[in-house]
Amino acid sequence: MARHQGPRLVQCYHCRHRFEVSGRAQSTSCPGCNKALIVADEHITKLRGPLKELRTCGRITVAKRGRLIVENLEAHGGIDCQGIIDAKRVLSGDTVILGPKCDYHGDLTAPNVIMHKGAKVKPSRFAVPEDPLGLADLGAPPESG
Amino acid sequence: MAESGDTTVVGADSHFKGELTFERTAKINGKFDGKITGKGELQVSQNATCKADVEAAGVDVNGLIEGNLNVKDTVKLNGSGVVRGDITAAKMVMSEGASFHGMCAVGPDSGRSSSSSGGQPSGGAPSGQPGQPPKK
Numbered sequence: 001m002a003r004h005q006g007p008r009l010v011q012c013y014h015c016r017h018r019f020e021v022s023g024r025a026q027s028t029s030c031p032g033c034n035k036a037l038i039v040a041d042e043h044i045t046k047l048r049g050p051l052k053e054l055r056t057c058g059r060i061t062v063a064k065r066g067r068l069i070v071e072n073l074e075a076h077g078g079i080d081c082q083g084i085i086d087a088k089r090v091l092s093g094d095t096v097i098l099g100p101k102c103d104y105h106g107d108l109t110a111p112n113v114i115m116h117k118g119a120k121v122k123p124s125r126f127a128v129p130e131d132p133l134g135l136a137d138l139g140a141p142p143e144s145g
Numbered sequence: 146m147a148e149s150g151d152t153t154v155v156g157a158d159s160h161f162k163g164e165l166t167f168e169r170t171a172k173i174n175g176k177f178d179g180k181i182t183g184k185g186e187l188q189v190s191q192n193a194t195c196k197a198d199v200e201a202a203g204v205d206v207n208g209l210i211e212g213n214l215n216v217k218d219t220v221k222l223n224g225s226g227v228v229r230g231d232i233t234a235a236k237m238v239m240s241e242g243a244s245f246h247g248m249c250a251v252g253p254d255s256g257r258s259s260s261s262s263g264g265q266p267s268g269g270a271p272s273g274q275p276g277q278p279p280k281k
Contacts, residue, residue: 095241098239112241112242113239113243113245114239114240114241115222115237115238115239115251116238117219117236117237117238118236119237119251120251120252121237121249121250121251121252121255122250122252123248123249123250123255124248124249124250125247125248125249126245126246126247126248126249127246128243128244128245128246129244
């Protein structure tokens, strides 16, 4: 798995607190609320789920043969779907890519979506662009931790 | 309303209210209020505003559409395009920077299932408020 080189800014998906973590970190605890956080990227290559929720401060990639079934999906680093996502609610903090062979279902809130020709979308509510992480309201500089 | 070649054009300085039917290609450069039905492609230019329900074979969006799109073939939502309404299409291309708020159903079978409400995954999850951003 590709690792981030330098420290990177993440935002807690529990309390929305922003802080820096090492680029190699896979998980951490939020200095704001002390809850555990996954900051690693998730790469899904086969069936995963059904899950109640999957949340990460990193990026979620669903490969061509991957299938993700989850009720609530949250990925602050964006989503790249080349396979199947079957969700109820999807929040993305960065660009969502729906590949040409992807099969997508889930109410999507994201700042940006790139949909390729051939992507299939089952009836879902799209809100693009939106600021699902509320980054626009957070003007304070991040603290390291 | 002008006709250039096979393209019906609503000019940039025009405001059209009513129902437009076209056979081949229609291009909205100005403002349109009403309903658009066509067998060809509808093009909405960058500074155009189109408050209309659209039924066409193809739609190419660079401006603003407020209304529902029911498209037999391909919807192209380009970087400057904004759609506020529901999209039902066989194929859809959405570029970076495009804005879309509404229900989306894309695929060869989308026309048949377009009337169903979204937000129900096949896993049978409980219903809730779809697309709600988290509380800050």
